Amino acid sequence: MSDQDSSSTASSQTEGEMDEETNGEMEQEEERAVPSLSSFSSSLRAVIRIKQKYQAMKQRRQEMALVLAGETYAGAPARTSPKIFTFDGVSPFPYSNLSSTPQKKKKRRRRRVLFPNRGGCRSPPRQDRSKAKYCLYLLCVIVFVQVYNAIENLDDHVLRYDLDGLEKTLRREVFGQQGAVEGLLAHLRDYLSTYVHNKPLVVSLHGPSGVGKSHLGRLLAGHFRSVVGETLVLHYYVLHHCPQEADALKCAHILSTNISEKVERAEEEEKIPLFIFDEAEHMHDDILDELWQLVASKQSNEYLNAIYLFLSNLGHTHITKHMLHNSSSISMSMSASGRHSHLVKELTPILRSTVGKLHQLWTEADILPLGLLEKGHVMECFQEEMSREGFYPDHTNIERLAGEIEYYPAVGEHQYSQTGCKQVVAKVNLL
Known part of the structure; x- marks a missing residue:
């Protein structure tokens, strides 16, 4: 008999023994669970029993797989368990959490990402300031106030x-x-x-x-x-x-x-x-x-x-x-x-x-x-003096009085008086 036949025979015997042990354990556990689960319905008891059976089978198979993996020769293909339907992730008591209120997950606040400046440093280097600058500022303010007051004065x-x-x-x-x-x-x-x-x-x-x-x-x-x-x-x-x-x-x-x-x-x-x-x-x-x-x-x-x-x-x-x-x-x-x-x-x-x-x-x-003074200026003098003395400033009379004043020979469009307005008062007093 070859080595492969002997290993397969040993594995079949081992699986048979495991099934017998599993059936015995399931019967014992069923007997212990019956009195404790008597309050539940028949359907619920069946679901729980099936789940417990398959969980135990899965655990035993994983243990046997580890043992066999150590006995197999090098190069032998690893044995994998068949993909079967399980109730993983399902709570064994689905109605046990009905009374508890669901808790909301708190969202974490994302912190702001602070990027550094282009210069590569978050804060500029601190420079030492001279206290003389404050004296200079004070002097400028005093000078401004003095100049402003001088202008106002x-x-x-x-x-x-x-x-x-x-x-x-x-x-x-x-x-x-x-x-x-x-x-x-x-x-x-x-x-x-x-x-x-x-x-x-x-x-x-x-x-x-x-x-x-x-x-x-x-x-x-x-x-x-x-x-x-x-x-x-x-x-x-x-x-x-x-x-x-x-x-x-x-x-x-x-x-x-x-x-x-x-x-x-x-x-x-x-x-x-x-x-x-x-x-x-x-x-x-x-x-x-x-x-x-x-x-x-x-x-x-x-x-x-x-x-x-x-x-x-x-x-x-x-x-x-x-x-x-x-x-x-x-x-x-x-x-x-x-x-x-x-x-x-x-x-x-x-x-x-x-x-x-x-x-x-x-x-x-x-x-x-x-x-x-020109002749027009002399006529203005006559008009002002006549208004001051209470005479009506008639233009014809003013022009006549201005014509009695001596003038220099006309120069272009200008005719200048020789005595200016000096004789105006005397001539107005004669009216």
């Missing part, structure tokens, strides 16, 4: 003098000198924007007779009296206050004392006084010397916050000659400020050299020339 200081109201008054009542008015207001705005200065403002207005110098001085004096007070304005007429040359030295001392008192009072009130000197061409040398000591830029004194305005006809011949010879070359399309800018550009060097020879006081002043 500048606006408040300019508003105190109401230069906008002064401009409206001068444009309404001064005829034919709009360019000079704009130049004067520009000097006043620049100077009055601050309170502390290193030199006083000195402006000298030059022009022929009747062009409105004295009228301009009266308007300025009246306006500043209303904004800074009567005590801080001095309107000085040379022929009235000091007509005799013999009294020039005494007049100079009195004038210096008067100016000192006004300046000291202005310093207490933190205001800038105004000093107007009309008919300055009649000033004596002693008075000019005393004024030069007050306005000289190289002198260090307490009279730096003040405005000095000189009105004179010095250099009027140069102004008349220039306007009569160059009026034809000036375009009529130019504005009043443009014509005055051209006049200032041409005449300022000539006037400065002319009046500078008379006294060194004029070298410290800003020169503003006033031009000749």
